[in-house]
Amino acid sequence: MNVLVIGANGQIGHRLVRLLKQEGQHEVKAMVRKSEQEEELRAAGIETVLANLEDRVEALAEAMKGSEAIVFAAGSGGSTGADKTLLIDLDGAVKTMEAAERAGVKRYVMVSAMQAHNRDNWAEAIKPYYAAKHYADRMLESTGLDYTIVRPGGLKNEPGTGRISAAENLEPGSVSRDDVAAVIAALLEDRNTYRRAFDLTSGDTPIGEAFGA
């Protein structure tokens, strides 16, 4: 598949585009916001496209031309305020869903946050972030896209183990960003994961066996 990774400069996106390139099963394109960010990606042999999540839907659809799958791995990050959380993590995300529909892209993988579907478990300190992710996910579920919503636990930079737990509801836990990227790569073409959402932590199940029928 032709896979467009949105937020390819982020910590998960960075790993994912390199993993997909290395695996060689898919054509990968990295969507980034600044031209400076394109250079490093191109040096690694990764095709890029410039677009901003604050752009109009039409511009985002244009950036998606030729893609068959979208991975939304972008985020406004902790250094900006809740205003950007609303405009990037929520509205920016939903605009990419509308753009995907407009561009005829069917497959859409969302990187969400553990228990984003369950208000009772939103960490008090970052409740507004959870709210934004919650509604982005609900909007995605209301589309006709072949979505998968991946809700990782606390993100770690430790090397991946290739073993995870994935289920609709998991106890609090953490997961390596390497493993999140590996899970996304593994499920891109896995129809068992279409129109499903799950929490993700480190665990005992080999990634390749986690989503089988």
Place this chain on the structure above:
Amino acid sequence: MNVLVIGANGQIGHRLVRLLKQEGQHEVKAMVRKSEQEEELRAAGIETVLANLEDRVEALAEAMKGSEAIVFAAGSGGSTGADKTLLIDLDGAVKTMEAAERAGVKRYVMVSAMQAHNRDNWAEAIKPYYAAKHYADRMLESTGLDYTIVRPGGLKNEPGTGRISAAENLEPGSVSRDDVAAVIAALLEDRNTYRRAFDLTSGDTPIGEAFGA
């Protein structure tokens, strides 16, 4: 009808509960966040219920018991940040929709903002607010509730004229808060307004004639 006004201490809610009380066609109850706010309302002969939009859906459903219509006139206001915009204007609003469904309330009137449905017309300075209202409205449209979404233009404290314009898309304009309250009172039982959304500004049409078949 038994009408519960959420945000009865706000500028539109304040006018609406008094107007409904004065007209005497409906039983009105005011939902407010602080017990201090109850006193003034009770002095005006208005029944009150205490609840907080940051409460759980179950608590909000409890506050709605016996109601037949909800008016959402609450807002986090300009003095708090976008974090509260996410938690009140968006998540708080959607929780009241879920609570209404849980409590068996069918009628739901949302006070939104002019052109909230149209990203291209969001005022740059308060884009995050528009985003929150946009998604609250879209979530409402996805429910089975008999909703009406009222999207007033720039709100003024001038006395109402009783004459308005209402249409799916209006040119930028303003409207008296008195007239917004009068419009809500007029459409509560008007089935022509069910499952519809419209911009609202001052205009030439008498409120009583604005929504007829």
